[in-house]
Amino acid sequence: MSLGTKLKQLRQNKNWSQADVAYKLDVSQPAYNKWETDQTKPSLDNLGKIAEAFEIEIQDLFANEGNVIISNNTFENSNIVYPKDSTVNIQSPELLQSILKNQEQISKLMENQSKLIEKLLKK
Structure with a gap:
């Protein structure tokens, strides 16, 4: 279908x-x-x-x-x-690996953003 x-x-x-x-x-x-x-x-x-x-x-x-x-x-x-x-x-391991890689990059960006916000708040 x-x-x-x-x-x-x-x-x-x-x-x-x-x-x-x-x-x-x-x-x-x-x-x-x-x-x-x-x-x-x-x-x-x-x-x-x-x-x-x-x-x-x-x-x-x-x-x-x-x-x-x-x-x-x-x-x-x-x-x-x-x-x-x-x-x-859409069911390929390569696509899943690519999605996981993107998720890791997003997590790192969010972590860096949080650190930057903490530093800005301390000033």
């Missing part, structure tokens, strides 16, 4: 229109329609919003699909570090 088919099924199970879902996700109805008709794929941020709106886990959006392939344009507006010239398997 494609992601678009899954989105349509989830929407219909809730008795929502495409406009209803688009409003909940803060996207246009035509943009949502493109996801539901598999013309485009939602970004990672929008996948999170979709899962939240339908009260499911993100991986449930891809159930019954086996390995899910997402093109790099899905990652363009995110901070995920990954080679731009390759296709990403």
Whole structure:
């Protein structure tokens, strides 16, 4: 089952229109329609919003699909570090390592920010 088919099924199970879902996700109805008709794929941020709106886990959006392939344009507006010239398997160990690396970097930045704030408060 494609992601678009899954989105349509989830929407219909809730008795929502495409406009209803688009409003909940803060996207246009035509943009949502493109996801539901598999013309485009939602970004990672929008996948999170979709899962939240339908009260499911993100991986449930891809159930019954086996390995899910997402093109790099899905990652363009995110901070995920990954080679731009390759296709990403969402279940790949490389992607998980990349996410973990990003999380470590975020943690270090937050730690440094906390230290800086402490120093500023002491002045």
